[in-house]
Amino acid sequence: MTASTTAAATVLLIGNPNAGKSTLFGRMTGTRARVMNAPGTTVEMQRGTWRQAGEARTVVDLPGTYSLVARSPDEMVVVDALADADAIALVVLDAAALSRSLYLLAQVARSGRPVVVAVTMLDVAREHGSPVDLERLAAELGVPVVGVDPRSGRGLDEVGQALGRAEQVRGVDPHPGRQGEDLTTRLADAQQLFAWVEELTSRLAPPPEVHLTRTDRVDRFLLNPWIGLPVFGLVLWALFQLTTAVAGPVIDLVDRLVSGPLADLASSWLSGWAPAWVSGLLVDGVLVGLGTVATFLPVMAITYLALAVIEDSGYLARAAYLADHAMRVVGLDGRAVLPLVLGFGCNVPALAATRTLPGLKHRLFTALLVPWTSCTARLTVYVVLAEVVLPEHAGLVVLAMYVLSVVLVLVGGAALRLTTFRGMRAEPLVLVLPPYQRPRLRATLVSVGNRVGAFATGAGKVVVAALVVVWALMAIPAPGGGSGEGPAGDSLYGWAAEAAAPVMAPAGFGDWHLVSALAGGFVAKEVVVGQLAQAYAVDPTAQPGGLVSAIRETLTATSDGHPQAAGLALMVFVLGYTPCVATVAEQRRILGTRWTLAAVGAQLAAAWLLAVAVFQVGRLLW
Amino acid sequence: MQLHTVIPGADVEVVSVGLQEATLLRAGELGLRVGSTLRVLHRGPLGARVIALGGARLAIDGATAAGVEVRLRS
Numbered sequence: 216m217t218a219s220t221t222a223a224a225t226v227l228l229i230g231n232p233n234a235g236k237s238t239l240f241g242r243m244t245g246t247r248a249r250v251m252n253a254p255g256t257t258v259e260m261q262r263g264t265w266r267q268a269g270e271a272r273t274v275v276d277l278p279g280t281y282s283l284v285a286r287s288p289d290e291m292v293v294v295d296a297l298a299d300a301d302a303i304a305l306v307v308l309d310a311a312a313l314s315r316s317l318y319l320l321a322q323v324a325r326s327g328r329p330v331v332v333a334v335t336m337l338d339v340a341r342e343h344g345s346p347v348d349l350e351r352l353a354a355e356l357g358v359p360v361v362g363v364d365p366r367s368g369r370g371l372d373e374v375g376q377a378l379g380r381a382e383q384v385r386g387v388d389p390h391p392g393r394q395g396e397d398l399t400t401r402l403a404d405a406q407q408l409f410a411w412v413e414e415l416t417s418r419l420a421p422p423p424e425v426h427l428t429r430t431d432r433v434d435r436f437l438l439n440p441w442i443g444l445p446v447f448g449l450v451l452w453a454l455f456q457l458t459t460a461v462a463g464p465v466i467d468l469v470d471r472l473v474s475g476p477l478a479d480l481a482s483s484w485l486s487g488w489a490p491a492w493v494s495g496l497l498v499d500g501v502l503v504g505l506g507t508v509a510t511f512l513p514v515m516a517i518t519y520l521a522l523a524v525i526e527d528s529g530y531l532a533r534a535a536y537l538a539d540h541a542m543r544v545v546g547l548d549g550r551a552v553l554p555l556v557l558g559f560g561c562n563v564p565a566l567a568a569t570r571t572l573p574g575l576k577h578r579l580f581t582a583l584l585v586p587w588t589s590c591t592a593r594l595t596v597y598v599v600l601a602e603v604v605l606p607e608h609a610g611l612v613v614l615a616m617y618v619l620s621v622v623l624v625l626v627g628g629a630a631l632r633l634t635t636f637r638g639m640r641a642e643p644l645v646l647v648l649p650p651y652q653r654p655r656l657r658a659t660l661v662s663v664g665n666r667v668g669a670f671a672t673g674a675g676k677v678v679v680a681a682l683v684v685v686w687a688l689m690a691i692p693a694p695g696g697g698s699g700e701g702p703a704g705d706s707l708y709g710w711a712a713e714a715a716a717p718v719m720a721p722a723g724f725g726d727w728h729l730v731s732a733l734a735g736g737f738v739a740k741e742v743v744v745g746q747l748a749q750a751y752a753v754d755p756t757a758q759p760g761g762l763v764s765a766i767r768e769t770l771t772a773t774s775d776g777h778p779q780a781a782g783l784a785l786m787v788f789v790l791g792y793t794p795c796v797a798t799v800a801e802q803r804r805i806l807g808t809r810w811t812l813a814a815v816g817a818q819l820a821a822a823w824l825l826a827v828a829v830f831q832v833g834r835l836l837w
Numbered sequence: 838m839q840l841h842t843v844i845p846g847a848d849v850e851v852v853s854v855g856l857q858e859a860t861l862l863r864a865g866e867l868g869l870r871v872g873s874t875l876r877v878l879h880r881g882p883l884g885a886r887v888i889a890l891g892g893a894r895l896a897i898d899g900a901t902a903a904g905v906e907v908r909l910r911s
Contacts, residue, residue: 282866286859311892315868343892398858405862409870423891425848425876430894438879438887438896536896540882643860644898645867648887 558588723781780833791822841884
């Protein structure tokens with residue numbers, strides 16, 4: 216291949232996870248990169264422009280993989296990318312795990328793509344007593360081989376020059392289009408490639424001896440269940456605190472800023488010239504929607520940053536190993552423990568955390584279960600309703616909701632495995648434990664910025680659209696004047712709530728005040744108590760007991776004198792149904808529209824069935 | 838002997854790998870193949886092991902480790 220034909224070629228960055236590929240990508244593209252989904256999938260990859268020696272090249276950072284025998288969508292994305300006839304494969308070899316990296320290189324060679332090799336971790340390999348002779352390696356492979364340090368960028372200029380000399384790897388016959396072959400044939404091919412790798416490594420250097428490293432000494436404690444599990448508990452606690460206690464004040468600040476000064480400024484600016492409905496649409500619809508998205512940005516940034524640090528430092532793999540046994544009960548990999556625990560803080564970052572799971576099937580499965588982890592926003596509703604159910608044991612009732620949340624995750628997981636995910640079970644754990652390392656600040660911040668931006672634009676559209684619809688329903692007068700109770704009662708929103716109320720009658724709370732607040736809870740659970748107060752025209756801060764009395768009175772009427780059973784059913788419904796529009800928007804970004812609609816429908820159906828069951832059984836007891 | 842019974846610190850050679858094809862392939866891709874020499878570094882619950890293959894470290898659950906036949910190296 217000549218330099219002229221490769222001048223505009225896309226560079227595909229391919230390598231094992233933790234080989235330094237993404238750091239190298241960050242060095243190449245700086246901030247000129249964006250996170251995107253691979254075509255037709257929800258697998259994230261980064262694309263950017265590398266300006267080098269006056270030439271601009273497109274560089275794609277493909278998901279890290281150990282194999283091109285694609286068993287996950289991530290691996291399939293790499294295989295598909297290699298089918299691009301104009302691309303050059305820049306294969307990143309980890310010198311500290313050369314044999315494993317060379318196997319991936321051999322698979323890339325099978326695709327017939329021209330290759331340039333960048334070798335990372337040369338210093339680590341030297342420390343292990345197995346230094347890599349780059350000249351010898353280049354001579355054996357017949358392709359340009361460059362030693363690079365992704366953190367400092369050393370060697371990048373040489374990589375740029377080498378791209379014009381990309382060649383096919385010597386000693387491996389190209390054989391594209393193997394994906395259709397069965398596993399037995401692929402295994403036989405893999406054996407041939409293993410033999411090639413072993414022969415090559417034996418010519419390069421003697422087999423590496425095992426040298427105990429600093430990582431091994433740390434792991435002696437962190438992988439010991441007696442020490443490792445409490446430490447893991449502390450890490451989970453710290454993560455939970457970050458997404459709740461630390462993010463909380465920032466969220467409040469953004470919320471106050473948007474609903475206060477910003478809304479006032481927009482209103483006064485619009486009042487001079489815009490009709491009232493335009494002002495209402497822009498301030499109460501669009502601005503409130505943008506404000507809702509903005510309140511999630513700090514928590515998303517904090518979550519992405521914390522996850523990046525945990526993953527980058529090498530601890531995530533240890534956490535997966537420690538939690539693996541427990542998570543097998545749900546049929547999941549140990550890594551699923553992070554999103555499921557984070558969900559008890561906020562479902563939105565918990566969904567974002569599913570990206571740390573290795574396969575799409577497990578990501579889907581976990582993302583479908585996350586909404587049943589009871590986020591802190593639901594707690595505000597529980598606290599009020601628990602006073603209706605058992606005022607003398609309100610704390611116990613709230614605790615029961617958290618226990619039920621765990622049960623829902625377990626039962627929901629079992630139901631999914633019996634139906635949509637039939638046959639899914641936890642994969643055998645054969646997991647690479649990368650050496651501990653200092654997280655890469657620059658690359659991490661760029662990646663966090665890209666991911667938060669992707670959330671704001673992806674999920675933001677859905678949130679704003681949903682809030683504009685809610686505004687419109689609130690702004691349009693009800694046919695026939697409505698109930699006349701408060702602004703909601705006079706609107707199409709209140710009218711629709713009244714029309715929908717009979718659906719909830721079997722659960723004992725078929726009343727428009729409650730149904731309209733539940734509909735508001737679809738936007739955010741934080742607004743449920745406020746909407747209840749608004750519907751009953753009660754100020755909960757001025758009359759703490761007023762709202763509880765009003766709800767109890769309504770429930771007594773709608774449940775034929777079983778307000779406690781109806782109150783408990785209402786709490787269960789709040790736990791089970793759609794958490795908030797931001798969660799739905801994030802689910803859509805991760806799962807796609809079809810899965811999200813199915814999930815929302817399933818959550819509503821499950822919540823209704825559970826609420827009906829709780830009420831019907833409860834009325835026999837209370 | 839099977840890998841899940843090997844105590845930490847022991848150096849062993851893999852004699853056979855009796856796993857399902859998909860797991861066999863993945864284990865092989867990560868370096869756990871017949872003829873590989875490795876050292877057991879840590880043990881976890883129910884036979885789980887952390888092994889060293891040269892500079893690489895692998896965590897393996899107990900059921901998978903039970904499918905790997907090894908012999909002690911002198």
